[in-house]
Amino acid sequence: MSEKNKTVSSAEILRQREYMNSIAADNEVFFDTHKFRKKFFVLTLGCQQNEADSERLAGMAEAMGYEKSESPDDAYLIIVNTCAIREHAEKRALSLVGQYKHIKARNPELIIAICGCMVTQQHRSDEIKHRYPYVDIVFGTSSIHKFPELVAKKMSEKKRIFLPDEKEYLVAEGIPVRRESNYRAWVSVMYGCNNFCSYCIVPYVRGRERSRDKDEIIKEVRELVESGYKDITLLGQNVNSYGKDFGADYDFADLLCEIDKIEGDYFIHFMTSHPKDATRKLIDVMASSKHIARHFHLPMQSGSDAVLRAMNRRYDFEKYIGIVDYIREKMPDAAITSDIIVGFPGETEEDFEATLDALRRAKFDMIFSFIYSPRKGTPAAESDEQIPDDIKSARFDRLLKVQADISLASNKVLEGKTLRVLCDGLSKNNDKVYSGRTEGSKIVFFDATPECEGKFLEIKIERGDTFALYGKIEK
Numbered sequence: 072m073s074e075k076n077k078t079v080s081s082a083e084i085l086r087q088r089e090y091m092n093s094i095a096a097d098n099e100v101f102f103d104t105h106k107f108r109k110k111f112f113v114l115t116l117g118c119q120q121n122e123a124d125s126e127r128l129a130g131m132a133e134a135m136g137y138e139k140s141e142s143p144d145d146a147y148l149i150i151v152n153t154c155a156i157r158e159h160a161e162k163r164a165l166s167l168v169g170q171y172k173h174i175k176a177r178n179p180e181l182i183i184a185i186c187g188c189m190v191t192q193q194h195r196s197d198e199i200k201h202r203y204p205y206v207d208i209v210f211g212t213s214s215i216h217k218f219p220e221l222v223a224k225k226m227s228e229k230k231r232i233f234l235p236d237e238k239e240y241l242v243a244e245g246i247p248v249r250r251e252s253n254y255r256a257w258v259s260v261m262y263g264c265n266n267f268c269s270y271c272i273v274p275y276v277r278g279r280e281r282s283r284d285k286d287e288i289i290k291e292v293r294e295l296v297e298s299g300y301k302d303i304t305l306l307g308q309n310v311n312s313y314g315k316d317f318g319a320d321y322d323f324a325d326l327l328c329e330i331d332k333i334e335g336d337y338f339i340h341f342m343t344s345h346p347k348d349a350t351r352k353l354i355d356v357m358a359s360s361k362h363i364a365r366h367f368h369l370p371m372q373s374g375s376d377a378v379l380r381a382m383n384r385r386y387d388f389e390k391y392i393g394i395v396d397y398i399r400e401k402m403p404d405a406a407i408t409s410d411i412i413v414g415f416p417g418e419t420e421e422d423f424e425a426t427l428d429a430l431r432r433a434k435f436d437m438i439f440s441f442i443y444s445p446r447k448g449t450p451a452a453e454s455d456e457q458i459p460d461d462i463k464s465a466r467f468d469r470l471l472k473v474q475a476d477i478s479l480a481s482n483k484v485l486e487g488k489t490l491r492v493l494c495d496g497l498s499k500n501n502d503k504v505y506s507g508r509t510e511g512s513k514i515v516f517f518d519a520t521p522e523c524e525g526k527f528l529e530i531k532i533e534r535g536d537t538f539a540l541y542g543k544i545e546k
């Protein structure tokens with residue numbers, strides 16, 4: 072393919088704008104009579120991509136004249152943005168939606184909309200239709216830009232609306248965004264996935280890979296930097312495929328190189344990189360850049376070649392560790408993090424030991440580890456070599472133990488060093504300390520004052536623990 076990706080036409084975006092304006096006019100009349108504004112509440116249950124989608128849904132809700140609420144209880148519009156990556160995520164979504172029944176009973180005007188990866192699957196959309204009759208709107212990831220139209224339709228026709236998967240996945244530009252933070256931001260560079268790892272639901276619920284136009288991305292990053300954003304994360308299921316769908320001679324490393332030229336005081340993070348096409352060029356660009364954070368999130372999934380093959384990951388451990396070694400050669404202080412799945416169908420004790428050995432060899436700063444969860448419609452879920460739950464959990468615990476020592480050692484090395492930390496304000500779990508993140512995305516706790524939030528601080532690390540660093544502001 073050499074042409075550009077199909078984008079939602081500007082006429083279509085304009086049509087959605089008209090729906091937003093007309094709902095906003097109705098909501099203004101409501102405000103005049105009731106003297107309060109209708110509120111919306113968004114619940115986000117998935118990954119960063121899902122969070123970025125929620126910020127657009129919130130942007131559209133605001134443009135429709137709704138005001139944001141932190142609680143579903145007083146909302147007139149509830150949006151549940153679901154995830155399908157593991158069974159736990161789906162169960163959680165269903166149980167939370169279950170709780171909204173009472174809110175609807177109290178306020179029949181409430182509109183409940185469910186979207187995201189879980190309900191893009193036909194069977195989940197059907198389940199909502201039959202078992203959750205008070206849910207008004209269900210729409211899949213391909214229809215996010217149509218949200219205003221769906222709300223308008225629900226208001227005028229009163230019928231329930233179901234649009235799980237519209238089959239056509241496009242890039243939508245020009246949708247209003249309501250960002251959660253004024254110093255950290257998400258910027259999608261591409262959507263969808265072509266990789267079909269045998270355990271993963273994402274390609275079935277997000278469509279094929281499509282890259283955003285580079286000028287749109289650069290413009291968005293520039294505007295964010297100009298308005299004071301300090302940490303911008305470029306998002307895609309596999310950012311290393313950026314541009315491949317254009318067929319042009321311009322890849323993710325080129326994009327990073329161009330973004331890095333934007334003047335300002337900020338970091339660029341990106342996720343996720345698929346090891347099968349992480350290039351030396353990308354690592355070289357990072358090493359010589361000014362703003363690209365020295366942090367590489369490179370999901371390994373398993374250390375066993377047999378398991379990697381069965382997962383359809385298209386690299387072996389040797390290739391994987393070659394990338395890790397090259398990152399460390401070029402950027403000795405880079406943080407490297409990874410994702411690991413335990414209990415993939417057919418994983419033997421030797422395969423699992425190979426993963427433990429791989430952890431010892433790769434020495435990740437941190438890992439995100441997951442117990443394999445069969446996903447309906449994926450090849451691995453059909454395997455008759457499923458691992459019993461007790462073995463999966465025992466392996467999971469062993470994995471965490473091995474990594475704990477490695478993470479601890481990688482954090483101890485930082486004791487006595489002064490690191491640049493972006494302050495996130497009071498810690499969410501302990502309102503007596505402040506927290507922030509380093510360039511390598513490590514959590515740091517320290518004493519500070521409210522005005523530090525959203526600013527870079529120089530923190531002298533006094534103690535490194537398994538999961539966090541503790542320090543003092545130096546200046």
Ligand code: SAH
Pocket residue numbers: 156157270271272307308309343344345370372410411412441442443444445446
């Ligand atoms: N596109 C990213 C991953 C997105 S999903 C990549 O390829 O790296 C985030 C992580 O969830 C994956 O890396 C994997 O470790 C985990 N995951 C995906 N499907 C899973 C499943 N069925 N069971 C358990 N973990 C899973």
Ligand code: SF4
Pocket residue numbers: 264265266267268271272273274308309345
């Ligand atoms: Fe899922 Fe693999 Fe695509 Fe990542 S690369 S989203 S794990 S199919």
Ligand code: F3S
Pocket residue numbers: 116117118119120121153154155156187188189272273276277
């Ligand atoms: Fe993300 Fe979950 Fe969908 S991880 S892409 S929200 S399945």
